[in-house]
Amino acid sequence: MPLDRRLELSPEEMRALGHRVVDLVVEHFSTLAEQPVAASASRAQMEARLREPPPDAPRGWEATVDRVAREVFAPMSHPAHPRFFAYVPGPGNFVGAMADALAAAFNPFAGAWMVAPGPAQVELVTVDWLRALCGLPEAAGGAFVSGGSMANLTALAVARHRRLGEDFGRAVIYCSDQTHSSVERGARVLGFRADQLRKLPVDGGYRLRMDALQGGVAEDAARGLVPFCVVANAGTTNTGAVDPMPAIAGLCRAHGMWMHVDGAYGAAAALTEAGRRALRGMEEADSISIDAHKWLFQPFECGCVLVRDGGALKDTFRLVPEYLRDSDRATEEVNFRDWGVQLTRGFRALKLWMTVQVFGMDALRDAVAWGVRLAEAAEQELRASQAWEVVTPAQLGIVTFRHRRPGLDDAGMDDLQRRMTAALAEDGFALLSTTVLDGRTVLRLCTINPRTTEDDVRETLRRLERFGRELA
Known part of the structure; x- marks a missing residue:
């Protein structure tokens, strides 16, 4: 194989590589039930297989793809397996996988409308589908992120900006002791001390106890602290429990607090009538996290953060350095770089959009x-x-x-x-x-x-x- 400084294959080689990769993916999806659900290897075993200096000479795509199949993907568990019941599975789907391949190949810069209006519009539309699913008003907005952890962090950043500004040393966040660890990590990243996150007890159904929440808010306010945010669970990872969201929403309104709903796994249940009943009150949230790579069957990574006030994300994150002014144009154009932490960002929305187009809601x-x-x-x-x-x-x-x-x-x-x-x-x-x-x-x-x-x-x-x- 001759060296090519352009890092390109011939059209024939690209087709052959693409066919080989698709064949591997089709074989994987079509035989999932026959495969062992779990396989593993020790660190020492993986070091022996894969530790090496980068090769100076080309090894060719055939040998490389075969090695990936044999040494990278063979020793792993399969979250898409029908008998993978651990954690919260990632079922994925073939259309989503192909959408990821398309997004990677066309490689749009999904942070600026000027250079990628099609991807930006697809993201706007797909976010709006999730907004409607969760019951938020049409004025709400959102953006795709890596997953629930980043969605929770982003929502807390918006809440801090809107409710506290730069002075948040006395602020308190409340959640149950069943809340996902990403909330604690996000609070830490945002500069909140450990004592600013109150983990409150749950009832016999592992739902946040309202008496504990009401008591904690009253006690902290009496001590001169600032109760500012409640994180409610729309399906805990441990048990699937749903916190009493209507009551939490009422308390938040009464005290001027931000209500964030962690629906990373459970919010998608709102697709069903029974799920909507179980998730009553989610529509009153100020922000919601939802992972399409869980119960909307997308490949990793595909999370989304939704905010009731659609302008709050931009107010929190927008910066326009001199090297981005060319792309900061008409006000109706949405630059998703202004709606979150990432400047350079991939086209995550495409996989969910294509899945819905192909299969239907x-x-x-x-x-x-x-x-x-x-x-x-x-x-x-x-x-x-x-x-x-x-x-x-x-x-x-x-x-x-x-x-x-x-x-x-x-x-x-x-x-x-x-x-x-x-x-x-x-x-x-x-x-x-x-x-x-x-x-x-x-x-x-x-x-x-x-x-x-x-x-x-x-x-x-x-x-x-x-x-x-x-x-x-």
């Missing part, structure tokens, strides 16, 4: 409803067996449970749950994760993948029960 709605039904079916299976204790009922596609084994103390029971999960992963059939609720280790099943079948769930529970008997 009804398909996404049915897929979300299927995930909810699967968790409910899992709960029924668990309740039908004396081997299981349902810890939290099915909520927004998540159910938590615990294996019963008479004669074991609490520590032994906790250890058994962890060993059962490890045995299932080693088996290769399915992958679950554990979490801790009220000091007890529990098993957690998240069923948001539309490829998952009821048989997948039943067989996973059957194998877990067998491992529980064998390991006790």
Whole structure:
């Protein structure tokens, strides 16, 4: 292969490489259910495979792609697998993957309208779809970001700017002890001290207790502090619990506080009638985070931050140095670089936009409803067996449970749950994760993948029960 200072392949080579990559992707998607859900390797093993100086001479695309398939993607778990029930799965879809390839190939600078009006308009339209889904008014705005962590950080930055300005040393943020860790990390990045984030207790359903919130706000105000923001959960990662958002919204209005809803995983449930009922009050939020790479079935990364006041993002982040003045033109043109942290940003919106164009919203709605039904079916299976204790009922596609084994103390029971999960992963059939609720280790099943079948769930529970008997 001759050297090419332009870093280009011939048209024939590009087509051959593209066909090879697409073949690999099609093979991956079409055989997911037959693949082991989890594979891993130690740091030492991966160092032995991949640690090397950069090659000076070309190795060719054929050998490189084969190596990627063999040594990079083989030793990994597959979040798109129908029996990947751990954490919050990333089901992805082929259209979204191809959209990412298109976006990478055309490589638009999605920060300025002047150089990429088409991508900017697609982002505006797709953000507006999510705005309507979450029930925010037409004046709301938003932008695509890497995921829920950046969406939460961005929302907190806007809240700080709008409610506090530069003086935030006495401000207090409130959330439940079930809130995602990204909220704490975002607050830290923004300069809030650890004592400025109040983690409040939850009720028996793992929802933020309003009496604790009301008491905390009153106590802090009496001490001369500034209660300024409440983070409400629209589906916690641990259990799928939804905080009492109508009551939180009322409290925020009464005290002039900002209400942010972390809907990174759960907000998409608003596609269904049952989900809209469960998420009542989300539409009253000042800001919302939602991840399309979770329950809207997109490849990573595809998060979005929504803000009720569409101008608040620009007010918070806009800077126009001299080298960007040429692209700072008509007021109706949207420069997404002004709406968040990133100046150079990719075209994340395309994958969701193309997925909706190809499949339609009804398909996404049915897929979300299927995930909810699967968790409910899992709960029924668990309740039908004396081997299981349902810890939290099915909520927004998540159910938590615990294996019963008479004669074991609490520590032994906790250890058994962890060993059962490890045995299932080693088996290769399915992958679950554990979490801790009220000091007890529990098993957690998240069923948001539309490829998952009821048989997948039943067989996973059957194998877990067998491992529980064998390991006790």
